[in-house]
Amino acid sequence: MNIELIEEEGELFLYVPSNKRFAEIKELLSKIKNDTINVVKVDRLSLDQMKLIWSLCNDYGELRGYTREEMREALENEFCNSKEIEYFSISPFKRDCCSMKVATDFIQFIIEHAIKHDYNLIVYEGKGDNRVAKRLQDISPDIRRYVIQCLLHKRCAVCGKLVEVDLHHWDSVASIGGYKHDDGLQTRFLPLCREHHTEFHNIGKDRFSNKWHIEGVMLSKNLVKKLKEVYPNHFQAFKEGKNDI
Incomplete structure (x- = not known):
């Protein structure tokens, strides 16, 4: 994992590898405070897209008897083969993560795949009293x-x-x-x-x-x-x- 500075809901989070020592992290924070930061724009999927993909794979996997990771892997293999593209990560914190466009296409692919195989997916957002069920028409990119x-x-x-x-x-x-x-x-x-x-x-x-x-x-x-x-x-x-x- 690389060091990442991510904005989430208006707050900044610095993600560092778990093997980094406290002294190294302290030194890094000092550099951020005192040095000029070079901003490099990178096209990668958003956290919301990642969460949606996992939610879809979780529901689809439960219906078909797979874990969410097994379902994601099977769907991604089929998607990559159909598009003739390289296998990718759906974590925005990894270097080989996909772009927002690829993530959008993958989400649409999962939705259409479920329809073709007669599965009715429902994605749940929120927790407790705020938990809301969203059907495919609510989350379909297209x-x-x-x-x-x-x-x-x-x-x-x-x-x-x-x-x-x-x-x-x-x-x-x-x-x-x-x-x-x-x-x-x-x-x-x-x-x-x-x-x-x-x-x-x-x-x-x-x-x-x-x-x-x-x-x-x-x-x-x-x-x-x-x-x-x-x-x-x-x-x-x-x-x-x-x-x-």
Whole structure:
């Protein structure tokens, strides 16, 4: 471990290796007090990103029968292979730690990996009475990619249910002349279970979006083709010959 000066919640912390003697630490503090400090900007993941990755791996590991470290290692190996990048540390205190961008991509990868394998992850933040449960839509770095994965795997984007999930038109289908004119490219979509589908119609689009921090997404032609297999009674106006890229 290298010596690190880290700001956490407005306070400065000096991290030193455990084998450093008190005299060496005292000398280091004297240098910091009396010498000019050279600031070197380094792109590395944040402490919040590290905590989120561990929380995701902990919950995912419990569901699959692995320790959080085993789950992290398995996911990171798969992630690095898919991206063709070197294995990295998720500790911001280590020299081989990943960048904020890589950490963001890794978090999104874990979320999508869980969806593809039908696991509903929940991350808990805080302690005691302040402990709050956060679902995947609350922590996903890319909410559009999250919704698309839910669409592809017929999963409620609000609660994660896998039964009785409907392809919901976020925008009124009447605005395009009804279902017979729906080619999947003119309105936004969101997969919802019956409970949340009913709630949407009861409270309206704006209140639903504000409550669940989510909304429908526009689809590409390739996505419509894939979703026609998942939701066979939808996209009546979509013709592959006419709409192909």
